[in-house]
Amino acid sequence: MLKTELSKKNNGGSKNMLKYYNYDIVFQEIPNEVTLAVNITNCPNRCRGCHSPHLQADIGEELNEDRIIAIIGKYASAITCFCFMGGDADTQQVVKLAGFVRLHYPEMKLAWYSGCAKLPEEFDARSFQYIKLGGYVEELGNLKSNTSNQHLFQIQPDGVMKDISWLFRTV
Ligand code: SF4
Numbered sequence: 001m002l003k004t005e006l007s008k009k010n011n012g013g014s015k016n017m018l019k020y021y022n023y024d025i026v027f028q029e030i031p032n033e034v035t036l037a038v039n040i041t042n043c044p045n046r047c048r049g050c051h052s053p054h055l056q057a058d059i060g061e062e063l064n065e066d067r068i069i070a071i072i073g074k075y076a077s078a079i080t081c082f083c084f085m086g087g088d089a090d091t092q093q094v095v096k097l098a099g100f101v102r103l104h105y106p107e108m109k110l111a112w113y114s115g116c117a118k119l120p121e122e123f124d125a126r127s128f129q130y131i132k133l134g135g136y137v138e139e140l141g142n143l144k145s146n147t148s149n150q151h152l153f154q155i156q157p158d159g160v161m162k163d164i165s166w167l168f169r170t171v
Contacts, residue, residue, distance in 0.1 A: 018042075018093050019060035023071055025079060030111050030130050030152075031167040033081035036072065037113075038063060040086035040094075045115035049138035055086060065100050072105060081130070083111035091120045095127045102127075117149070125155045143168045 023038040039052070041060040050056065061067065072082065082101050087094035091114075098110045111130035118133065125131060134150030136142065143150045146169055153161035 018063040018087055018090055018097070019058070020063040020067075021055060021060045025075060026083075028168075029083060029085075029113070029132075030081050030109070031164065033109055033111075033130075034079050035081040035083045035111065036075055036079045037083040037085050038071065040084060042089045043086050043115060044089045045135050047115065047136040050136060063097065065097070068097060068101060069104070072101070072108075076105065076108075079108070081109035081111055083113060083130075085113045086115065087112070088114055088116050091123070095123075098127050124159070125153075125161055126157070126159050129155055131155060131161065145169075 019041045021039045021041050023036060026035050026037045029035050029037055039055055040063065041055050042058045043056045046056070068082075072079075082105070084094050084098065094112060098112070101108060101110060109129040110127065111132070112128050113132045115135045116133065117135065119125060119131070130152060132143070132150060132152045134148070137149050140147045140149045142148055143152060143165060148165070151163050151165045152168070154164045156162055
């Protein structure tokens, strides 16, 4: 069994829980990866023109260790990356669950799509291989737009965040 007593305790220590609406296998969110993207609800950002307003609502099932094991278990042989789409309401829990994935699937890349412009205070970017920052601003466009405020970073082993947004803008 992959579920541990430790994971149960960790889950209970969060001030908020994460919930998710759905998930999908996607090919464009993280370049050169087959990504299982989980859409997290209760988004605290209020981007004008939000592409997924339902994700602002406090709806969905709890995203915990058990659910992650169940979800990844279905697709582990097909995916190379697990992406948390959102979770800005409880970034500590996002990091904790990312650590859980890393523990049980050490070959799996980890990604986080945040709608915030900056990382939280004292955040260790090395919890992930990829981090996207920036809310959606209609006038500037999404990651594919040359004027976008959003950026995707590839996290280097030393924690340096290498901006790879250009990959979206040349395809
Ligand atoms: S971060 Fe995404 S889901 Fe949240 S309000 Fe902005 S566009 Fe909508």
